[in-house]
Amino acid sequence: MCTFAAQQLEKAEAVIIDAIRLGVLPDVVTYNTLVSTYCRLVGIDAAYSILYRMREAGINPDVITYNSLIAGAAKHCSLSRSLDLFDEMLQMGIPPDVWSYNTLMHCFFKVGKPDEANRVFRDIILSNLSPCAATYNIVINGLCKNGYTGNAFMLFRNLQHHGFIPQLVTYNILINGLCKSGRLGAARRILKELGESGNVPNAISYTTVMKCCFRSRKFEQGLEIFAEMKSKGYTFDAFTYCTAIGALVKIGRIKEANECIEQMVKNGIELDIVSYNTLINLYCKEGKFEDAYMLLDEIEKGGLECDKYTHTILIDGLCKAGNIDGALQHLKCMDRLDSNLVAYNCFIDGLCKSGHIDYAMRVFESMEVKDSFTYTSLVHNLCKVRRFHSASKLLLSCIRGGMKILKSTQRAVLRGLRSSGFSRQAKRLKSKIRLAKILHC
């Protein structure tokens, strides 16, 4: 929990103590507010302990108390806890409302159990609880997040036929689903439909489509959307700025990225950790490491915490600038964090790019988990220093491991073998690749 949140929570508790002293006793609404706040800022156990406080004070929890707890457990991806709380609520004789079911459904979708979620959805439809707009939003969102964007789209259309009027958030959910499944054209059509529906698209609708353009490397199209937002007078938030800045950095338009930052600061946007990461990334790409480290201090002073992105961005930047020791320090920070594959991939690529390819190979050997980025980096860089036989070996083990590797990297290995007089090996490698791909079909 960040310092600011902790202080606010402390203040809230102090107000309650004062109120009790003055003879004003907290009621169920007060406790429910505490439960949801503790869920959000501290954790499910802390929130659950509020239940004891309520009971001690002689106040019975209600459906809202339990809904908050179920949602809190879902937030921490604890399905069993959510289910236990649901049962506990039933045992206490508190009848669940449509929100209890909504939350449970959301929970199933979140942990990747769409069938169970659909069962809850059916229960809502069959029960005498009427589904609300959020019920449909949760189902459409859940289907999208679980890889059933097509079904989500069908449900959306079906509901429209039955008189359901989608809300702005419904459109945004669908746009996001379509974008994430690579259907940029459909997403743009829905964005247009949203504009004609009587709803007004918001920054979220635009930012989602803009991001999708960038992801599919349609940078000009994405930047056009950014410009359109500007001309329509949208107030940008950190999300919009970070999306645009990230893309500008990627295509090397550093000056414009800096202009965006200026605007962002001028507009008084409070920087969160993602915004800081975006800025640090820009400074690293410019080689301004002193500025990047100044931001690290600012993060700490502001009560925020660096995350895996912060360290990964620095590892990448420092390595590429040849500062291996600096990168190693951040890699050590990452050992505490659960996922650091991207960081190691950056480290390997950076080592190669700064001329330490054997060091990179040793790091590679020591890694337990590798992905196609790990292999591609090494294979590509081995080709660059004309070590085609090692590259060929790694390329094959990558494909045999069922991972994809860039076509250009494959071509570089084959071309390298041929050009250095190993045409037969190249031919053999090609057929081995073909076989490995068939086996993984």
Next chain:
DNA sequence: GTAGGGTTAG
């Protein structure tokens, strides 16, 4: 009390 967008690597 609920649902939607942003940052890293080949």
